Amino acid sequence: MSQEADSGTVYEEPIEIPLEEEDDDDEEDDVGETAGDSRADTQDEAHPEDDEEADEGDGDPEGEGEGDADGEGDGDPEGEEDMHGTASRSGTATPLGHGNNGEGDEDDMEDEEVDEDDGDENGKRRTSRGKFKKYPKLDPAKAPPGKKVPLHLLEKRRLGRIKAAEEFAKKLKKIGIEKVESNTLPSTGLFQPMLLINQKNYSSDYLKKDEQVFALRERKVLRNNTQVSSMANTPDVADLKKENGQAELNETNGDEDIDLSDANTTLVIHPGSDSIKIGFAKDETPMVIPACVAVPKSDLLGEVSNQESKRNPYGRQQPADFEELKSDIQQSFKERMRFYKRKVQPNAHEQVVTFNKQSKPEYMEEKNDFNRINWITTPDRRYYGKDALRCSKDHFIVRRPFVKGGSFNIESSDYRSLQDLLGDVTGLLEYTLGSQHFELKPSQFSQYKLVLVIPDLFEKSHLETFIGCLITELQFQAVAIIQESLATCYGAGISTSTCVVNIGATQTRIACVDEGTVLENSAITLDYGSDDITRLFAIFLLQSDFPYQDWDIESAHGWLLAQELKKNYITFQDANVTVQLYNFIKRVPGKKAEKYDFKVFDEVMLAPLSLFYPEIVEQLQSESSPKVSNTKLQDQLPVSRDIFTDNLNDWRSMSQAECLNGELYCGVQDDFQTLCKVLDSQSKVEESQTENITVADTRKNYAPLEKAVVQSITNASLFLDIAKMAPFYSNILVCGGGSKIPALDFILTDRINIWRPRLLSQNSFPTFYKKLAKQIKDLKAAGKNSEGKTSALPEEDQSQEKVNDIIQKEFQKYMETIEAQGNGDHTLPVSVLPPPRDMDPAMLVWKGASVLAQIKLVEELYLTGTDWDIHGSRILQYKCIFTY
Structure with a gap:
């Protein structure tokens, strides 16, 4: 596209040439440009009537420099294009009719010395006319002798780069990817603020879209089956495909042939301390295998003295x-x-x-x-599952590799090392999958995928070790994980806000689920089952x-x-x-x-x-319980820590901490103290999130079940939305093998109604809480704005007194309203849901994981062997349905 100068002379748009690349042709171009400038100056002297037009439209360094500075030039540092569309090697554009197009022919080279002399005289004359007052470095006469690139060319390039950078910055601002320091989202809540754009990749789309993440790009390749093995075209593989069929080729190609949408090749595993539930995704019920291994005492080389010395406390006489x-x-x-x-x-x-x-x-x-x-009384080999339960105690040691809802039993003194424990895990899985129901050999594991169920409050080091064992040792195609409470909601078909109570063999786990997310601060683990x-x-x-x-x-x-x-x-x-x-x-x-x-x-x-x-x-x-724990295994599998701060980085639950410290809402007798405790919950969460924890809390949680349910629902509603309290109480789902006790739902409802604080049971409490919290927030904001004249301490005391007065007044008004209404139908109803469709509550968690294995979402959750080899445990940040 052409553009006209003020004098009417027509020029073509410049061609951009990379400024950083300079080769041997630059010297020739500079000579040609000097010759072109000298000849142009000679023509100015020969034709004085055209001097003004030539000065305005000429493509010499002076004219281009002024155009760049004013923002109206072409911004081309080295060359322009003439009227016929040919690029000038000399970097000068001569107006049509002046006779020289700047191509530097033989005649120009013969007259080079004369042109240079003329150029020096003309340059002096232009300087005297004030042409180089603004940019003196552009004066060719001041160029140092013997330099390859004259100073006026370097200055012209610098100005071109400045102009290009300004134009590029305008384009970045226009499309909305300029650097902004302020966060667009608050630091608290379910979602984390987005990271700032990396300046190294400022002008690219790297990591600006989900498909740019390596893990997601790998999944897309696997799903489309577009990745081709480097061995696919070799004669050996071609012959193998003809002779042994496609199954052998699948094992050769590895991750390329994973079919993420086939539920027939997907296994669902729910490990527990008492049993392992495992089955295909399309099975109605899983296969339940006792999670125990019977080892002959002769194999342990006399390391069973601690087991024999333990006293049996289960007798008639009790303290x-x-x-x-x-x-x-x-x-x-x-x-x-x-x-x-x-x-x-x-x-x-x-x-x-x-x-x-x-x-x-x-x-x-x-x-x-x-x-x-x-x-079984003959200690000839190891026995797994139901066979292990039939082994005599006199000849075998029965070991349980899992405890606490799927974590490794590293406290047991039956294991000599972590590899010994993992050997029981792999042996138990191989025994189960090799049974008549599955008939799978270890060599066939690479053709199957896994969906693994983990606890709500999982231990990262145990989970990462287990996933690494499944992928590297057993060599499954891919592994996806899901939390127990979310899987329970999937299995029950409940999409509303739900409080899940899972009564297992050794633990009882409580958590609230809302919109497909397990709320971290609502999770509670009780150490009884x-x-x-x-x-x-x-x-x-x-x-x-x-x-x-x-x-x-x-x-x-x-x-x-x-x-x-x-x-x-x-x-x-x-x-x-x-x-x-x-x-x-x-x-x-x-x-x-x-x-x-x-x-x-x-x-x-x-x-x-x-x-x-x-x-x-x-x-x-x-x-x-034994007095001595297995410190050797605990050293081999320590708790997970942050690599930068050395703090524990497992999930932290505010409800769990309050249960351990005895700070339960049900234990407060005064309603005013309950209200103060509820209002202080937000500040406690902020303090707990910033607290540096370096030592693991090994205390056990023995809070009563009904009080723990009230604690979980209250904290979940406070940190999410206080209005969610009603649906949480109306959807209490009880599952697990320990929930099969007749009329458990009836007595649990009664116990919750008995122990729930009166203030938290009112139907109008959410509205009252929102109103009071807003008043306190406004009062604190006004107190901050008025600071400055007095000291900080008296101002804080005065502000706290005002807050206490407001709480007291509003609380009295609210209680008077409650007394006037009575306790009729103004309380939040409690409803404990039975398992849907007469389903076994012990299988509800596994059923929910099998539902996940058959929907499209699971494709984004699979971890392949390639992912684990390249990223290790870091890949879980991209492949989890929850915040890892």
Whole structure:
């Protein structure tokens, strides 16, 4: 596109030449340009009538320099284009009709000396006319002798670069990618502010789009199957494809043949402390394998002395503290029966003891015992899963590699090293996948993907070690992870705000889920579960003169009997708590089966009531837990730390910390103190986020279940939206194997209504809280604006007094309103949801993970072997559905 100068002379738009590249042709160009300038000056002297027009339209350094400075020049540092579209090698554009096009022909080279002399004289004359007053460095006469590039050319290039930089900055500002220092999002909340643009990649689109991230680009390549192996065209691979088929070629190509949308090649694993649930994504129910490995004592080389020396605390005689806690539970049971007008027999306990003392066994023949157990007493090899449960305690050590909902059992003294523990994990998975249901060999694992279920409050070091074992040791194609509470909502088909209560074997986990996100500050882990109920039920039976006199609960056959009795008889149904007659079969390895009749009374309800009175569980665990932990494994698998600050970087939950410190909302008797505690929650969260924690908190959480639920829902609503409190209480979903107790939902609803603070149970509390929080915020903002005249300390004290006065006045008004309304239908309703579609609550978490494995979202979550090799654990920041 052409443009006209003020004099009417027409020029072509310049061609941009890179300024940084200079070769041997620059010297020739400079000579040609000098010659062109000299000839142009000679023509000015020969034609004075055209002098003014030539001065305005000439392409000499002076004219271009002025055009660049004014912002009207072409900005070309070295060359322009003539009317015929040819680029001038000399860098000078001569007006049409002046005779010289600046191409530097032979005639010009012959007259070079004359032109240079003429150019010097003309340059002096122009300087005298004031042409070089503004830019004296452009004067050719002042160029140093012997220099390849004259100073006027270097100055012209510098001005061109300045102009190009200004134009480029304008374009960046116009398209909206200029550097802005202020954050567009607050530092708190679910979303983190965006990072500033890297100045190194300022003008590119690198990492400005999701597909620019390596992990996502790799996923796109795998999904489109566009990546071709470097070995694909070799003769050996071609022959292999013809002879052995496509299956062998898939193993050769590796990640290129991953089909992310095939649910038939996707396995879902939910590891737990009691069992591992594993199955294909399209299976209706998973295969449940006990998470235990039986190792012959001869293989451990005599390292079992600690196991033999542990005392068995599960007997008839218990300490006085235990008896006091048991009496408290009995008192609560009697009050509940009295409240619901249930009749209790006065001499029921004496009837049970009298009958059990007189009960005699009935011997059974093996042919009549249809559920007989073939015990394993030959320590010839290791046994996994159900076979491990049948191994005799005299010849085997039964080890459990998982604990705490899927974490590694590094506290157990049965393991000598971390590799020993990981060997049990890989052996257990290979045994399960090699069973009749799957029939998979370890060489076929590379054709399958995994969806792994992890706890809500997971330990990063354990998770990263487990994922590395699945990808590098077992060599699965890809692995995706999902948290338990979110998987529970997927399995139940609930999309609203939900509070999930998962009662497992050794732990009970509580968390609130909103819009597909597990709220971190609502997660609570309680260190008791259904196994503690089993042990407590066995102790209560023994104290009622159970016919099985020498019952060893910790033995393989004794534990199977305890679990069977708990599964069949414990309940929360008030109407069923009376003197009942039952029977059981005693099966001991090497002896005939014996059938006993026995009676029970309140033991069936006292044992599960320990969920709401966990002090008795704490007493029991303190007596049974070993005094010495395995420090060797803990050193080999330490807690995860930040590489820069050396602080612990696992998930932190405000609710978990408050439960450990005893700062529960249900423990506050005064409503005004509850209100102050709620208003201070935001500041506590900010302090906890900035707190540097270098030592792991090893305390155990024994908060009562109903109080922990109130704590989780309250904190989740405060940190997200106080209006979410109503849907959280209306959607309490109970799952896990320990939730199969009849009428658990009924008693949990009652306990929450009993212990929930009156202030937090009001339907109008969210509106009152928002109004009061806004007033306090405005008052603090006004106090900050008025500071400056007085000292800081009195001003802060005065501002705090004003805040306290407002809280007191608004609280009194609100309580008067509540008293006027009464306690009718103005409380937040509590609703505990049963598992949908009569689904087994123990399988609900696995079912939700299988749902995730069949939707499109899972494609973004898969970690491949290539991802793990290149990035390691850092790839989890891009491939998790939650903030890792």
